[in-house]
Amino acid sequence: MEKVFRNYNAPDVKSAVREHYRKMRTNQTHDYVLRMREKYLTYDKPLALWDAMEQLNILVDVSDPDLDLPNVQHLIQSAEAIRADNRPDWMQLVGLIHDLGKAMFLWGCDEDGTSQAEQWGMVGDVFVVGCALPETCVYPEFNALNPDMQDPRYNTANGIYKEHCGLDNLLLAWGHDEYLFQVLSHHKGNTLPEAGMAMIRYHSFYPWHTGGSYNELLNEKDRQYLEWVRDFNKYDLYTKSSKTYDLQEIKDYYQPIAKKYLGEGPLLW
Template sequence: MEEKTFRNYDAPDVSVAVKEHYRKMRKNQTLDYVRNMHEKYLKFDKPMDLWEAMRHLNSLIDVSDPDLDLPNVQHLIQSAEAIRAEGRPDWMQLTGLIHDLGKVMFLWGSDEDGTSQAEQWGMVGDVFVVGCALPESCVYPEFNALNPDMQNRTYSTSIGIYEKGCGIDNVDLAWGHDEYLYQVLNNHADNKLPEEAMVMIRYHSFYPWHSGGAYTELLNEKDEEYLKIIQDFNTYDLYTKSQKVYNLEEVLDYYQPIAEKYLGAGPIYW
């Protein structure tokens, strides 16, 4: 596919499910919801091997993705192999391989909070800042008004509950796989991934900012460096999507030593 064909949410062949996903996400992802999800999911009490988690993504298709209808593990391998083919650092190859791994929350998720296979609005899709006004750069901005927080005077201004120039490390984003994996790895004692990798993991779905140019009043100088990191990673996250199918077991021999180098050989606590 040519680059211009990616993320065209107005294309005739975009499924009704994609648009409905974003409607539910915008309606349900409030500040209170996000804080509740942090409380619910960030207990780090579920030990699971990295490769077991990868294999579980053979069972998940991301309903929010208008470009790819393959099991999510295929997108991860496609991203990693593209990074590898261009000779980028081994830590970045591993980041490409695992960047969506937070989606394993569907294993213990629920329809009610949007973290199941059937209801994914609390797990996948472009994220936005909660606790302040929703920008027009959100996918389907016509759904912004459905968010109950937009009826709250404090939450509906351009900076909302935050301080001007606070930086995106200090805001609450809509709950999803990015923040979940970031927090899981941040808690992982054996994590030796560099800061750049953690930025890629945490903010790769934050499209209203890194592609839409929103939230300028909240940004600081550090975010300028973050933007360069994310835009670099985005070329592999977005433009490597294809119908090519890989076998995870066949690439394990290459990626396992890299994973052990940066994440250790033991289980990760989810």
């Protein structure tokens, strides 16, 4: 029987997954996201890529209904599937690091939803803050819990945004995607192509790339983004399995690729 992914209403989905999204929808407001960007985007905490990978050995993504393994295993599964399909080396690296922003838990806290215990500010499908929440969000019944949906500045289709302003001008719910994107954008050694950066930044934006929402805010550039992210999505989603890898054993292959696109110095988080 073929495995079904992202079935959030399946009988065996943990109640913690539903509770995660309730908290995420309740707390991820426009003002919250601005506070988190100011607090976490400081680029003053050096941490080497491979050390960050090691830290994800102790983090299980509570929002994931499909996988109950340390997050580093999901990253290696994605990268190895991209490698098996002979895709470009930069895309293999993106597969390996796309969730690395979850290292935020190392300096996060329960109050922000950025800790091991409280992950609602770090993982899960993201959405646009500053405009109405769409029905394509996971558990849309929680949309009404968001205080912004009672604020006339934020509860219309376009909200604070101009029509067709484009994805890059939207403020998304705070999480590991945007965090890693900004860390890499400020990393002097980063030469990942635009496609790879888009895959990192938008891979959790399911209401857009899978749900088809926010059309009134998209521009022509976003058509290319959609093609790139959907291409990556099949490796992010459909490679999940119980197979596990030893990080040290795969490091010899990926280390030269990481050096090629990210240089040798640590990332500044």
